[in-house]
Amino acid sequence: MNIKRIRTAGLVVVVAMALAACGNLKNSSFGSNSTSTTTTGSKTTTTTGSTDSEFYQGVIKNGRYTTSKSRGVVVAQxxxxxxxxxxxxxxxxVSKKQFSTSKYVYQEGQYLSTSTVQNWLGRKSKDNAEGLNPVNNGKKDADTRNPIYLQQLEEQDYMIQSGSKLSLGGVTVGLGMNSVDxxxxxxxxxxxxxxxxxxxxTAQGKKMANTVLQRLRQKxxxxxxxxxxxxYKQSSNDSLVGGNMIAYAVSKNGSTTITDWKPLNWKNYVFPATSESKNSGANSNDESDFSSFKSHVQNFFPNLSGVTAxxxxxxxxLSKLSVNITTKFYSETEIISFTQYLATAAKxxxxxxxPVEITVKSANGDVQSFxxxxxxxxxxxxxxxxDQGND
Structure with missing residues (x-):
């Protein structure tokens, strides 16, 4: 297969561990205060339950979370x-626009295998007819070579629960497109x-999405x-934030082509602004509020390496603010006092x-408080x- 190196990242496992460490699932896309169990023959299907109408319930089969068959497969560039x-x-x-959290239950993708996604992410070639990325034309110049457009692909399944059964109600597939190859x-x-x-x-993404749709309909x-x-538009390697969803479309009644795409004006910014991120689309009041917060936090504790958001x-x-604070101190009493002050200053x-999340880390990357x-x-x-500081 003519493709750049492929890697698989266990995103769900990482997210689950982080949430478990905080002892609070309410701020994730899934809640887990209660469960609902259905039994079919010798197999038991359990839903995680939900703490809020904003979150999807997840699917657990035979006591295990149903993981994706192609989780985290990307072109590693x-x-x-x-x-x-x-x-x-x-x-x-995006899925919430079509699949209501009150009606649908979330299940990791089960219809696209790792090998299938790897082939689709590859370049089209004699050995890989399913490659969605263009053939390698052999050129090396930045403006004449055929770049890798499609970086990652993910499937999400949405189930409908009726009595003792869960049936497939719909599927979402995301295409992560490179802004830089x-x-x-x-x-x-x-x-x-x-x-x-x-x-x-965008043109390449829409073209590939129609090919993906036709292949999915064959199942x-x-x-x-x-x-x-x-x-999804990928951000560059040097960006301090992730990319953005830029458009979506819904195929109904077995259709195999999509022409009605809906644009999404979703953006990510870094506070405070950097030379690479001018924040021209961010609300100046939001940035000013963060600047006040940062100033007071740094005055309270001078032993800080950085405060960004x-x-x-x-x-x-503004739909969400994620604040990251790096400290230079390790004393647990200092961390406790600092966290207490953060709660007051943030409010x-x-x-x-x-929604606001604040993560405090040490200089070596250990999470000290949340x-x-x-x-x-x-x-x-x-x-x-x-146990984040000295023994």
Missing amino acids: NDNVMNLKSFETGLLD YYTKVQYGATYETNISDTVL SALKSVPIVLAL NAHYKDKS RYLPSGV LARTAKGSSYYTHVFS
């Missing part, structure tokens, strides 16, 4: 890990870049169910009415991790 996370969460948000002219040589315009990226279980196709916008309105200075608030909440959930 883009090293921005933020793309992996924002692609997955963005795809969930990284390549080498010789093995282990210097890395070069081919920039891909939004116009070309008996997917012949007539609604299928959502979503396009990822701001997520939908239709020019006073950060924008209200949106704070979170829901969009409707006023107070912050806090957790200080023990």
